[in-house]
Amino acid sequence: MLLRIFILLFIIIIIVFIAKWGLGKLSFFKSRKKHLYVISGLIGVLSFTIYALSLSYFITKMPQDNFDKTVWINNISERHKMIDDLLKSNYLIGKNFGEIREVFGEPKELDSDKNIIIYELIGQTALDFKITTLKLHIKDSIVQKFTYDTVIE
Incomplete structure (x- = not known):
C-alpha cells in the first residue's frame, strides 16, 4: 500500500x-x-x-452478470456477480420452497410464525464484502414477495 x-x-x-x-x-x-x-x-x-x-x-464497483441458476448452483465463486440481477428480477416470485432450497440450499433462518425464509448472500468488490440479507415471504409454500437489506463490510 x-x-x-x-x-x-x-x-x-x-x-x-x-x-x-x-x-x-x-x-x-x-x-x-x-x-x-x-x-x-x-x-x-x-x-x-x-x-x-x-x-x-x-x-x-461490483461485477455483474445475469442470474443463471446453473452457474449459481455449480460455481459458488461466481455468485456475487449475479446478486443484483437476482434481486432486480422476479425470479423468486412464485417459486415453491423446494425450488428455492434447490437453488440456495438451506436457509440461514426459517421463521415459520411469520412465514419468512432468510438467506444471506455475500458479494464482493476489490476491497470489501457486500452482505445481502434476503427475506422471502411465503404463503402456502410459495414465495409471494421478497425484501432485502444490504450491508457493506
Whole structure:
C-alpha cells in the first residue's frame, strides 16, 4: 500500500514537471513564473483527483452478470456477480420452497410464525464484502414477495 502511494506521488510530480515544462514554452508564462507554478500545481492536483476518483470507482464497483441458476448452483465463486440481477428480477416470485432450497440450499433462518425464509448472500468488490440479507415471504409454500437489506463490510 505504501509503495502504491509513493508511485502515485511520483506520477503526480512527473505530471507537474511536464505541465511546467509545456506551459513554460508559451510566451505568456516567460515573464510570469508565479502563474506557471500555480497552474502546473493545479494540473497536478486535478490529475490526482481524477485518478483517485476513477480508482475508487473501479475498486468498489461490483461485477455483474445475469442470474443463471446453473452457474449459481455449480460455481459458488461466481455468485456475487449475479446478486443484483437476482434481486432486480422476479425470479423468486412464485417459486415453491423446494425450488428455492434447490437453488440456495438451506436457509440461514426459517421463521415459520411469520412465514419468512432468510438467506444471506455475500458479494464482493476489490476491497470489501457486500452482505445481502434476503427475506422471502411465503404463503402456502410459495414465495409471494421478497425484501432485502444490504450491508457493506
